[in-house]
Amino acid sequence: xxxxxxxxxAKKDWKRIVREPAFLFMIIxxxxxxTVAFGTSFGAVGGxxxxxxxLGIVAQGGNSTxxxxxxxxxxxxxxxxxxxxxxxxxxxxxLSQGRLQAVVLLPASFDExxxxxxxxxxxxxxxxxxxLSIYLDKGSALTVQVIPTMVTQVLDQGILGVKTTSxxxxxxxxxxxxxxxxxxxxxxxxxxxxxxxASIYMIMVVAQSFTGDRENGLLGRILVxxxxxxxxxxxxxxxxxxxxxxxxxxxFACVYGLGYVPVGGPAALVVGFFVIxxxxxxxxxxxxxxxxxxxxxxxxxxxxxxxxxxxxxxGTFVGTALSSTAQAAGRxxxxxYVTDALTSLWTRGAAVTSIAxxxxxxxxxxxxxxxxxxxxQVFKMFGKD
Amino acid sequence: xxxxxxxxxxxxAIENLTKDYGDVRAVDGLSLxxxxxxxxxxxxxxxxxxxxxxxxxxxxxxxxxxxxxxxxFDVQTQGSEAREIMGVSPQETAVYSYLTGKENVELFxxxxxxxxxxxxxxxxxxxxxxxxxxxxxxxxSKYSGGMKRRVSIAMALVTDPKIVLLDEPTVGMDPQAxxxxxxxxxxxxxxxxxxxxxxxxxxxxxxxxxxxxxIDHGKLIELGSPSDLKDKYHARDLxxxxxxxxxxxxxxxx
Numbered sequence: 001x002x003x004x005x006x007x008x009x010a011k012k013d014w015k016r017i018v019r020e021p022a023f024l025f026m027i028i029x030x031x032x033x034x035t036v037a038f039g040t041s042f043g044a045v046g047g048x049x050x051x052x053x054x055l056g057i058v059a060q061g062g063n064s065t066x067x068x069x070x071x072x073x074x075x076x077x078x079x080x081x082x083x084x085x086x087x088x089x090x091x092x093x094x095l096s097q098g099r100l101q102a103v104v105l106l107p108a109s110f111d112e113x114x115x116x117x118x119x120x121x122x123x124x125x126x127x128x129x130x131x132l133s134i135y136l137d138k139g140s141a142l143t144v145q146v147i148p149t150m151v152t153q154v155l156d157q158g159i160l161g162v163k164t165t166s167x168x169x170x171x172x173x174x175x176x177x178x179x180x181x182x183x184x185x186x187x188x189x190x191x192x193x194x195x196x197x198a199s200i201y202m203i204m205v206v207a208q209s210f211t212g213d214r215e216n217g218l219l220g221r222i223l224v225x226x227x228x229x230x231x232x233x234x235x236x237x238x239x240x241x242x243x244x245x246x247x248x249x250x251x252f253a254c255v256y257g258l259g260y261v262p263v264g265g266p267a268a269l270v271v272g273f274f275v276i277x278x279x280x281x282x283x284x285x286x287x288x289x290x291x292x293x294x295x296x297x298x299x300x301x302x303x304x305x306x307x308x309x310x311x312x313x314x315g316t317f318v319g320t321a322l323s324s325t326a327q328a329a330g331r332x333x334x335x336x337y338v339t340d341a342l343t344s345l346w347t348r349g350a351a352v353t354s355i356a357x358x359x360x361x362x363x364x365x366x367x368x369x370x371x372x373x374x375x376x377q378v379f380k381m382f383g384k385d
Numbered sequence: 386x387x388x389x390x391x392x393x394x395x396x397x398a399i400e401n402l403t404k405d406y407g408d409v410r411a412v413d414g415l416s417l418x419x420x421x422x423x424x425x426x427x428x429x430x431x432x433x434x435x436x437x438x439x440x441x442x443x444x445x446x447x448x449x450x451x452x453x454x455x456x457x458f459d460v461q462t463q464g465s466e467a468r469e470i471m472g473v474s475p476q477e478t479a480v481y482s483y484l485t486g487k488e489n490v491e492l493f494x495x496x497x498x499x500x501x502x503x504x505x506x507x508x509x510x511x512x513x514x515x516x517x518x519x520x521x522x523x524x525x526s527k528y529s530g531g532m533k534r535r536v537s538i539a540m541a542l543v544t545d546p547k548i549v550l551l552d553e554p555t556v557g558m559d560p561q562a563x564x565x566x567x568x569x570x571x572x573x574x575x576x577x578x579x580x581x582x583x584x585x586x587x588x589x590x591x592x593x594x595x596x597x598x599x600i601d602h603g604k605l606i607e608l609g610s611p612s613d614l615k616d617k618y619h620a621r622d623l624x625x626x627x628x629x630x631x632x633x634x635x636x637x638x639x
Contacts, residue, residue: 002498004495004498005495005496005498008492008495008496009492009496011492012481012484012488012492015483015484015488016481016483019483019524020483216477216479217475217476217477217478217479218479218480218481220445220475220479221473221475221479221540222496223445224443224444224445224468224471224473224475225468225493225496225497226465226468226469226496226497226498227496228465
């Protein structure tokens, strides 16, 4: 591979993005417009206020000191309207009828577990363990995103008085998180998914670029110079990695300006941007596969949706509102892990070395390079003529 | 018609070249030898196999059978070496519309690894030769068809190649532009470059070519210098020779 050739081709791609209105729109303007549209519609800008939720609480052991305190702490967040129920059946009925967004079931052992922890906070062997159940309105993306994290935060910090998630605790619940829920808006839960959402359209742009060059005889012309297929692909990778990073920075500037403030530090920001940038490689791979199948730039636009739509629906913020089956399907798509990594890093405040983040990073990296290699191979076999 | 291939001073040697597209035989056992410093015209009706032959010379098409040597390199097995010494202007006006004329030429200079210090002067030189100095800074999307064709030729020549393949180089050009391209081709000949061109303009072949090969249905049907062919067929010009050999029926095809 010749680096000089690859850089020359990357520079050429750059000029295309900047100079061709359709490409500039898809890669730069569209993500910015989309982010601003979501931000003003669902965020703090434009007068949208913090969302409130109706949360039902069922204390199976009856009212106790701990359950009452928990009740008040939740209410003190300012975004939860708490409704107490004496039995789970009534609460579930209210949930299914849409009067509640979530139900929290406090087991009979809840008070005992809290008291045992307070008595001997450093002696786990003396604790009574208890498991708290949460039932969510799965049709509400925000509820799915916010309620478990809010309940976890109140329980850990408000009731048990612990500051870190690494500490063993007597009460366990699903989806532990550290999100600062005060003033939370729909936009803040959507924001991490916007990055993958914006990047996905690169598939279409890459496919159109390659098929267009092939249609115009430019691809063939380059291949009769000393330039190799590897140089051409590397040129695309260089240019679209840079474009992916710039796209991410622009989207970040927009979401930040619209009120989304990542909770992680500089390391979380760096790793987050790294994940988004690596994801561009995956989109180049899908773009090459599309270009290999498509006979024209127009056809490439249509065929690119085969790769674009599943990732868009199952791997970005859209997926949080879908059924559990659809969400499970999302786990087969790289975009899901990009959104998950950004949510963990920037919304939940997970450490960059946490298992969740490292797993996401590994899946995005490995799958992106694998898809790129498949794309190169398929394009070499079917796409050059 | 066959011609014995000599190895001495041979720039291009084609031996029993055959290329099939499915059931269609585009080139049928073509053998040809083109000497160094020669301007060779490959003539033929539409669909006769000219462009397929050029594409086999560049290596972009793999022959069904036969062998193609360019500058002593087998195009199939030593493609990268062969491409280093070739400049190619294809039939379609393959230029980047969103780049300027100068940027297109510079890009191909870099793809041929022309050294940075010589690239700038070389780009300016070829743009001047094709008459685009004043328009070099404009985007190609604003160019006329003839101007795009001239940029395409400049892209092929920026590397100062030993062997130049020009597939219908003057299509769509006005007489002035065509003349400037002709002058450039003759200058290449003076510099001992080997030029292979295809054209439908017989006066162009007559003006520029030391030797022409007329192919039809993928076969070489005549070969010789324009003057020899005119004498042989008692023709006023090369077009008469061409019509006598290929007939008056209108052809369609690539």
